[in-house]
Amino acid sequence: MERCVNRSLLSFLAILLVTLVAAPELARADDVVERVVVRNRKHTSLGTFEVNPMVGFSVTSRMTNQTNFQLGLAYNFAEQWGIEARGGFALTGLTSVGEQARQGVMDANPFQPTAGGPPDEFQDLWRLQWQALVMPRWTPIYGKLNLVTEVPIHFQAYLTLGGGAVGLQSESVVYCQNGVSDPDVSRSSTCQGYLEESRTTWAAAVGAGFRFFIFDDLALRLEVFDIAYPDEYRKGIDRRLAEREAPGSEPQQGTLTSAGLTNVLFFNLGASYAF
Helix, strand or coil: CCCCCCHHHHHHHHHHHHHHHCHHHHHHHHHHHHHHHCCCCCCCCCCCEEEEEEEEEECCCCCEEEEEEEEEEEEECCCCEEEEEEEEEEEEEECHHHHHHHHHHHHCCCCCCCCCCCCCCCCCCCEEEEEEEEEEEEEEEEEEEEEECCEEEEEEEEEEEEEEEEEEEEEEEEEECCCCCCHHHHCCCCCCCEEEEEEEEEEEEEEEEEEEEEECCEEEEEEEEEEEEEEEEEECCCHHHHCCCCCCCCCCCCEEEEEEEEEEEEEEEEEEEEC
């Protein structure tokens, strides 16, 4: 099956690339920003620790939907540079598109020959279960917004790039373990147990965002965050034999095949407490 091009991800990466190319100019302009835009820096980051709780909503959902909860612990060893360790877990499930695809497979007769042979599992079904990431952070811009003349809002814009380990889980759309000896007679419109699998692997992540200072030690954090990890799926699943397997047993059908990377783009909303 051909994979759809993630246009949202490509747009985000293009913007990130342009930003990185312009980084030297941003760095040279930093002194101008300090003198003109923000005459008196109100908030300092140098030598501070941070606690950063966040919740992220996946914005590129097709087959799966993911809501990610993260807690970050960061240290700023310079005004513009810091490093953050992030840990978290996700609540996940199939989207309506995934559920419809599953029902379509269940409605098809497993004994009906198909032109393409035994069906393949869908790609990009692996979902985040937990993550542990190390994210260096660069903050080239400090500014303020005069939404109210008497109370300007100070902010920082930052980029972050890193990686780490993730725990993944998947629930099949095709592979049904019904535990029946004769699926031709005993199969029904429901499945007793779709194949569930889990694994641990590496991940890479990139993000860009803003911190809007509410108080001296508290800021609102808005972030676009992309995480990528290796994808794999089963090819050539004999559904007749799969339905004879007991639910939860080791799968015997299909060939596990690498499928490049799964990219999940999140919009993160959170807070940052400095001390």
